[in-house]
Amino acid sequence: MANVKIIGLHKKYGAFDAVRGIDLDISDGEFTVLVGPSGCGKSTLLRTIAGLEEASDGTIEIGGEVVNEFRPRDRDVAMVFQDYALYPHMNVAGNIGFGLKARKMPKHEIDQRVMDAARMLGITKLLDRYPRQLSGGQRQRVAIGRAIVRSPRIFLFDEPLSNLDAQLRDEMRGEIKRLHQQIATTMIYVTHDQIEAMTLADRIVLMRDGIIEQQGAPLDLFERPASTFVAGFLGSPKMSFLPGKLLRGENGDAVTLKQTSIPIPAGRTLIDAEDGQAVLLGLRPEHVTRARDAGPEAGHVRYDATIALIQPTGSRSYATFSLDGTPVMAELQAHDVSRPGEQIQIDINMKRASIFDRESERAL
Template sequence: MAPVTITKARKAYGHFEVLHGVDIDILDGEFVILVGPSGCGKSTLLRMIAGLEEISGGDIAIGSRIVNDVAPKERDIAMVFQSYALYPHMTVEANMGFSLRLARAPKDEIKRRVLEAAQILGLEHLLDRYPRNLSGGQRQRVAMGRAIVRQPQVFLFDEPLSNLDAKLRVQMRAEIKQLHQRLKTTTIYVTHDQIEAMTMADRIVVMRDGHVEQIGSPLDLYDRPANLFVAGFIGSPGMNFIPGKISQTGPIEFVAASGARLPLPEECPAERGREMIYGVRPEHLLINQGGVDATVSFIEPTGAEIQITAKVGTTQIVASVRDRIVVRPGDTISVGFDVNTIHIFDAQTESRI
């Protein structure tokens, strides 16, 4: 196990720069997830840590050693890919022990470590099978087992669950988290799925356009997003945003572009007349308990809750409710706001106030 320190890391392809001085400190034994939309640079950064992409500037250190110019095989890392990358002509046992055979490890040592990894992952009864005889989840476990037998200082996961169905993804999320709790190896995991990030990570690194937007625990990011992008990216459904400004006179209120007046805390730090964006998560909206009128657009029952999409003026919002309320498209409902759960963002800087 080892900490990973990324200092002002840059990556450019000719004149096109994709990472702009990234700084991240990952603690020894920590499970950190890099998350963001496609093209934000998260997979490129992971490949730079692995040594599969050259670094254009800055430093990457594993433990106390800067590895900018160290070959991938000498970095003491193990990587699990999205595509499994198993050898079809080799058994599960041979696939898992392949890297140890390349390193000329003793046969007894290879067998022992493969069996230990197989027991951790529940693969003991599959060691004689070939990849073509395995399910997607079993293949992913084999790929993880191949990484475990190397006993690396750092595990790297590159969107390993993207090829699995929804139910299997939930199962594999739990298995990977339990594996980390057992091995306590420093883990860096890349995904575009913010649900994966929220449920698995000790800390999340939210990236956009080659920059780090915010680093924090899942609940820190959810409860205290640094800016509009993080607020909208973390959470499903995403946070509702209503444009408007702080009232010029009278009580301190938020005046939406539609004219609706929404409550603000008495100690709101924003200056009067300033253009702002009012943010509230779907589960914090109060339906039919007073407030502003909204017109229902459509309803999505999910079982545990009902998601109601409605319009306040021209602004579309989503509410998540657990009560079995009966509404139909075209109905008018009232939407209330609790000042203890709202977020206010500057319309120009997009920073949270």
Template sequence: MANVKIDNVIKRYGAVQVMHGVNVDIEHGEFVVLVGPSGCGKSTLLRMLAGLEEISDGTISIGDKVVNDVSPKDRDIAMVFQSYALYPHKTVGENMGFPLKMAKRPKAEIDEKVGRAAKILDLAHLLDRFPKQLSGGQRQRVAMGRAIVRDPQVFLFDEPLSNLDAKLRVTMRVEIKELHQRLKTTIVYVTHDQIEAMTMADKIVVMRDGRVEQVGAPLHLYDYPSNVFVAGFIGSPSMNFLRGRIVSEGGAKQFASESGLRLPLPDTPAEVGAEVIYGIRPEHIGVGDAGIPVDVVVVEPTGSETQIFAKAGGDVIDAIVKDRISAAPGSQIHFVIDPANVHLFDAQTEQRI
């Protein structure tokens, strides 16, 4: 195991700067997920950590050793790519043992390490097959096995589940998390899927435009997003956002949207008249006999829950309820909002108030 320190890392391509002073500390044995939309810099950062991209400025340390000028093969890392990158003419066992063969390790050692990795990944019965005879999930496990046999200080995963179907992605998420619990090795994992990030990570690094927006445990980011971007990115479906201002009603503060909708507020230091962005997650909206009257636009039943898209004046609000309700498009129902679940952000800076 090893700690990883990314200290004020900058990346430029000619005159264009794409990484802007990134700082991330990763502890021994931690599972850290870099997450963000396409183009945010997460894969570039991972490739710099692997030594596949040069660092323009700043330092990256693995196990307290600065590795800026260390070649990829000497960094004691192993990388699993989005594409499985398996040799089609080699068997599963030969693919898994190839890094050790290239390192000129004894055959007995190769066989022992391949056998151990195959047992961990439930591949022992497939060692004599070729990649074309495997399913997508099995191929991804072979790629992981090839990394495991090297016994690296750090595992790097670059969107390894993107090519799998939805059901298999869930299975592989569990397998990778279980693998981490067994090996207790430091893992840095890149994905654009915030569900993968939430379910797998010990710590999430949310990135946008080559900058780190927030770092923290999954539930901390969910409960206390530092800005509108993080609040909208973490959580599925995305948080509802309404623009408006703080008003006073009978001596109590309320939120008034731009279309005139009045909504309850938690205790807040924001002053009356302040322009704010009001955030509420769909799963924190209930349906009751009293509350905010809304006109139902679309109802999407999924079995365990029902998603409701509704309009209140000019505002569209998305709600997720556990009950099976009979609301139909065009009907009117009432949304119930607990002020304790409301998030407020400054309208100009979009930072959490």
């Protein structure tokens, strides 16, 4: 196992700077997920750590050792790709043990490591099969097994689940998380799927245009996004943004929309915010629920809503209504609303709402 430290990393392709001055410190044994939209630089960063791409500037340390000049095989990392890259003429055991055989490891040790990895991944009954005889999830387990047997200092995953259907992705996410708990090795995982990032990571590193937009524990990014980009990327359904102005007064602050004034709970500090400042009020669906009591509890605001659209999911329904002309989505219980056009009272939890400066799109 080893920590990873990246200082001032750049990766350029001609005039294009794909990774722009990344500083990142990953602790020993941590599961870090690099997430972001296509083209944000996350896979380039991962491949540069692996040595498959040469850094244009900056340093990469693994276990306290600068590895910029090391070949990929000398960095002691194992990579699992989106494409399983299994040898079709080899059975599962042969595929898992191929790297060890290439390193001229004794056969009895190879067999033991292959069997240990197969037990860990639940594929001992598949060792004699060939890749063409396996499902997508089974092939992915074999690819992971091939990485496990090497006992590397770091595991690198480059969107390994993107070729699987939704049910298999759910299953494999659990397998990968369980694997990390068992072997406690440093893992760096790339995905564009925010659900994978939230469920797998000890720490999320959210990238945008080659830089780190925000990093931290999953719930920190979800509940305290640093910008509208972070707030909009994490969460499904995504956050609603309502344009308004910040009014500061002796009796408390409020966000004023076109016609509605929504008070901000007492005790909430808005850093460097000015009276009359143009802001965006960010509301996640789970912050907006159907009213249950005679009056709203402290920190909540009640609103009479006319439901425009209902999206039932089984255990709950997502209902869209207009708040001063801006569509807002509420998370309701399954039978809270029955048809579009129905009028209900909803409560907005302003204690969990986000407020952003409209010009900079940074959190206040």
